[in-house]
Amino acid sequence: MTDKTEKNTPAVVITGGGAGIxxxxxxxxxxxGWKVAALDKDAKALAELLALLPKGRLLxxxxDVGKEDPVRDxxxxxxxxxxxxxxxxxNAGIANPKSGPLEDLTLEAWQGWIDASLTSAFLCSRAAVAMLRKRAPAAIVNVTSSRALQSEPETYGYAAAKGGLFALTHAMAVTLGPDIRVNAVAPGWIETGPWQKEADRTDPxxxxxxxxxxLVGRIGRVEDIAEAIDWLAGEKSGFVTGQQLVxxxxxxxLMQYDA
Incomplete structure (x- = not known):
């Protein structure tokens, strides 16, 4: 069992914390200087993350945050x-948004996208509420996607899960305030290759x-999302809740037309 954190040390739980964003x-x-609890299905990715941080900084x-019993434990x-x-x-979710043709999409595959992003957010938020209220004012930040606003072909499950996650964001904000502010970050194209576990790492x-x-002339970086989450969690965004920051x-x- 890990020693309890000093009461004045901030603490965060991050789902899908082993790789990428x-x-x-x-x-x-x-x-x-925060204490960080990282939840992930990938034990190897978690072990690599653990090796990057000072002892005692990471739990x-x-x-599998899409399942009730593991989340409870x-x-x-x-x-x-x-x-x-x-x-x-x-933050947890299935990175690949492509499902193939709608007529070939199985219920099991559909449910995989829903559980990874939307069900997991419900389960973890429900489990965390009492602990967040102890540190009020506290925050929840849900990582959605620009695909909650617009779609590519054959991304049904991913888009539905991320769109539903934003709806859950404002529904929770209405009920959990003022103790807990709830917002979402919607990343666009973020290059996560350098932030994967060693076996999957790329530098495109x-x-x-x-x-x-x-419009800014570059692909997004993981640091861009981390900074946005930090802002939404902090005092400077204290008048912001129920929102989605793209x-x-x-x-x-940018409207694009092929000539």
Missing amino acids: GRGTALHFAGR AIEC AFESIADWTDGLDLLVN DHSKRAKEQH VDGGMTR
Whole structure:
């Protein structure tokens, strides 16, 4: 059992914390002196993350956050580790949005996208509420997607899960305030290759055309999302709740026509 956190040390739970945006966000908050609990199905990714942080800074829990019993067990461990939470980041999800043709999409595959993003956010938020209220004012930040606003072909389950997650965001904000503010970050094209576990790590070289699709002239970085989450969790956004912050370099504002 891990020693309980000092009451003045902020604590955050990050789902899908082993790789990608979750890993970057975990390192961001750990770098600010926070205690970080990272939940992920990938034990290898969690072990690599654990090795990157000072002893005692990270609580790594292997957990399928789309399932009720593992979530319950995980938050029991978290309750032994910290006296309350300042922030929950519901980041877990299936990275690949493509499902293939609608007529071939199985219910099992559909449910996989829904459970990974939407059901997991419900289960973890429900489990975390009492701990968040202990540290009020506290925050929940849900990681949705620009695909909650617009779609690519054959992304039915992913888009529905992320759109539903924003609806859950404002529904929770209405009920959980003023003790807990609830907001969402909607990433656009974020390059997560360098933030994967070693076996999956890549460092892509993006084309000029790919960069020009963004009004800021570049692909998004994991750090962009971590900073947005940090802002939504902090005092400077204290008058913001029930909102979705789109962080996409302006990509969803650029109308494109092929000549």
